[in-house]
Amino acid sequence: MAIVQRSDTTGRPAWRLPRLAGDRLPLLLVPALVLLALPLIGAFPAWITLTLAGLAMGMMIFIMASGLTLVFGLMDVLNFGHGAFISIGAFLATLVLLPLAAWMQADNIWMNLAAIALAIVVAMAGTGALGLVFERVIVRPVYGQHLKQILVTMGGLIIAEQMIHVLWGPQQIALPLPTGIRGAIVVGEVALERYRLFAVGVGLVVLIGMLLVLNRTRLGLLIRAGVENSEMVQALGYDIRRLFVLVFVAGSALAGLGGVMWGLYREVLVAGMGMEVMVLVFIVIIIGGLGSVWGCFIGALMVALLANYTGFLMPKVALGSNILLMVLILLWRPQGLYGGAKR
Amino acid sequence: MSDALLQLSGVHTHIGHYHILQGVDLVVPRGELTMLLGRNGAGKTTTLRTILGMWRASAGHIAFDGQEIAARATPEIARAGVAYVPENMGIFSGLTVRENILVAARAGAPEARRLQWVLGLFPALEKFWNLSAGALSGGQKQMLAIARAMIEPRKLLLIDEPTKGLAPAIIGNMIEAFRELKRTETTILLVEQNFRFASALGDHVAVMDDGRIVHAGAMAALAKDRDLQQRLLGLSLDSHQ
Ligand SMILES: Nc1ncnc2c1ncn2[C@@H]1O[C@H](COP(=O)(O)OP(=O)(O)OP(=O)(O)O)[C@@H](O)[C@H]1O
Numbered sequence: 367m368a369i370v371q372r373s374d375t376t377g378r379p380a381w382r383l384p385r386l387a388g389d390r391l392p393l394l395l396v397p398a399l400v401l402l403a404l405p406l407i408g409a410f411p412a413w414i415t416l417t418l419a420g421l422a423m424g425m426m427i428f429i430m431a432s433g434l435t436l437v438f439g440l441m442d443v444l445n446f447g448h449g450a451f452i453s454i455g456a457f458l459a460t461l462v463l464l465p466l467a468a469w470m471q472a473d474n475i476w477m478n479l480a481a482i483a484l485a486i487v488v489a490m491a492g493t494g495a496l497g498l499v500f501e502r503v504i505v506r507p508v509y510g511q512h513l514k515q516i517l518v519t520m521g522g523l524i525i526a527e528q529m530i531h532v533l534w535g536p537q538q539i540a541l542p543l544p545t546g547i548r549g550a551i552v553v554g555e556v557a558l559e560r561y562r563l564f565a566v567g568v569g570l571v572v573l574i575g576m577l578l579v580l581n582r583t584r585l586g587l588l589i590r591a592g593v594e595n596s597e598m599v600q601a602l603g604y605d606i607r608r609l610f611v612l613v614f615v616a617g618s619a620l621a622g623l624g625g626v627m628w629g630l631y632r633e634v635l636v637a638g639m640g641m642e643v644m645v646l647v648f649i650v651i652i653i654g655g656l657g658s659v660w661g662c663f664i665g666a667l668m669v670a671l672l673a674n675y676t677g678f679l680m681p682k683v684a685l686g687s688n689i690l691l692m693v694l695i696l697l698w699r700p701q702g703l704y705g706g707a708k709r
Numbered sequence: 710m711s712d713a714l715l716q717l718s719g720v721h722t723h724i725g726h727y728h729i730l731q732g733v734d735l736v737v738p739r740g741e742l743t744m745l746l747g748r749n750g751a752g753k754t755t756t757l758r759t760i761l762g763m764w765r766a767s768a769g770h771i772a773f774d775g776q777e778i779a780a781r782a783t784p785e786i787a788r789a790g791v792a793y794v795p796e797n798m799g800i801f802s803g804l805t806v807r808e809n810i811l812v813a814a815r816a817g818a819p820e821a822r823r824l825q826w827v828l829g830l831f832p833a834l835e836k837f838w839n840l841s842a843g844a845l846s847g848g849q850k851q852m853l854a855i856a857r858a859m860i861e862p863r864k865l866l867l868i869d870e871p872t873k874g875l876a877p878a879i880i881g882n883m884i885e886a887f888r889e890l891k892r893t894e895t896t897i898l899l900v901e902q903n904f905r906f907a908s909a910l911g912d913h914v915a916v917m918d919d920g921r922i923v924h925a926g927a928m929a930a931l932a933k934d935r936d937l938q939q940r941l942l943g944l945s946l947d948s949h950q
């Protein structure tokens with residue numbers, strides 16, 4: 367398929383980025399939430415710390431959720447097995463990071479980053495390849511059958527978690543942060559944790575990369591069209607299943623990347639860590655609207671910021687606050703923030 | 710009929726438990742425009758969807774350009790040279806007008822002369838080139854759907870009720886556009902309710918009722934024969950004229 371190519375031969379105004387389909391209102395939600403939190407929290411340094419923590423967590427959730435929202439959007443496939451790729455990604459990273467402990471402990475940020483980059487490549491390649499198998503063996507036989515999808519993908523998740531126990535043993539695995547991105551940068555009274563800044567950076571790279579692919583390549587054009595009306599994309603002569611396999615593999619690899627980031631954040635790996643975040647991932651996808659990368663991004667930031675703010679202000683209601691947020695957003699927009707694109 | 714581009718023989722289609730097409734025999738001659746008429750629910754849309762493999766024929770044969778396509782998947786049939794304008798137009802409303810056209814150009818980008826020609830037929834599209842297609846009016850969306858189907862040469866165009874909901878003046882424009890398209894000798898199978906439109910453009914006509922073809926012949930003959938119109942298409946016909 368020669369679809370990954372720039373096609374701008376019509377001599378018209380070039381693609382604009384980001385393309386928001388004219389609806390910018392939801393974009394204001396994140397700054398509004400951040401500003402609203404300031405008077406409630408009161409102290410400026412605490413507000414900065416919590417906001418950065420929320421943004422970092424939001425970026426990690428976004429990375430984990432972004433592929434899944436396209437999988438939902440493109441083929442209406444309910445993949446509850448997505449959490450497995452998060453856990454597997456984190457465990458695959460240990461194959462690189464534990465042997466490269468010397469690089470991780472080196473007093474050289476470039477060696478630290480090189481070790482992490484290598485771990486990310488291995489994790490993404492591994493989860494991407496597993497995604498290919500998972501799609502073929504587990505998802506494909508149940509296209510169009512939602513109940514079976516839930517059961518079968520849950521089954522896949524359980525098998526994957528058991529495989530982790532078999533391969534890595536039942537005990538937790540420690541995954542310490544490298545020297546260079548441990549600790550905090552202190553500016554006046556404000557402490558900015560280095561790893562959180564790093565996570566925000568990685569999240570932005572993923573966001574920009576996805577927007578570039580979606581808005582500036584032919585593959586992205588087909589994906590956006592397919593999310594809206596997959597039948598018409600087939601009638602135009604494109605094999606939506608091949609497109610879906612690509613998206614599924616990319617989504618699995620992104621889950622693997624999210625798993626590495628999440629594992630380094632926790633610094634301790636357990637087989638069920640992917641499943642733990644899946645509740646948030648599903649909330650984010652529903653808030654954002656199935657199939658919308660922007661919606662997923664905004665939803666992830668909202669959910670994570672809110673979790674951090676309420677965790678500070680009213681720790682008892684932290685998870686409830688996200689359910690409440692989801693309900694409010696669905697009352698405002700029943701399809702989610704950017705759910706209108708899907709029929 | 711020696712030179713049929715498309716030929717359906719004894720085609721049956723079931724949707725769920727319903728037996729919708731009950732032995733459709735239809736010949737679509739190459740290079741000409743065949744009108745498919747019939748009252749609501751007769752099975753016209755189902756016929757087009759069956760040709761394109763969106764419903765699987767449960768019995769019968771569909772020959773397209775000498776090949777049996779009844780068992781093929783939709784993308785494969787489309788790539789063999791069939792373009793489709795569905796009843797609901799199938800516009801991607803989140804994409805711009807330009808992107809809607811681009812996505813239909815399987816070569817990657819439309820050929821410049823052809824694009825110029827198509828935009829000449831539907832000037833509104835050029836005006837709203839970078840606008841999101843969801844913002845177009847109903848008539849403009851219909852033009853976009855048709856432009857999209859003809860942006861690259863295809864052997865066969867399947868078009869489902871292009872005049873649905875259009876004002877009479879726009880229908881006039883649409884007739885002009887199809888006349889222009891007919892000059893390229895594209896084979897067209899067009900479903901229609903509007904008899905004025907159908908008789909202005911059709912070379913051949915087939916009339917469906919209850920999942921079968923009940924009449925087939927020259928459009929001109931049917932246009933002249935009021936009694937036959939009455940019998941095949943019923944009284945509702947007068948309201949279209
Ligand atoms: N998805 C479906 N499920 C069940 N029945 C269907 C479905 N689609 C169409 N039908 C039935 O098949 C019959 C033929 O429908 P079809 O849409 O082909 O008619 P049509 O000739 O295109 O009518 P119209 O002029 O109203 O568009 C109708 O009785 C309709 O109710």
Ligand SMILES: [Mg+2]
Binds near residue numbers: 869
């Ligand atoms: Mg119809």
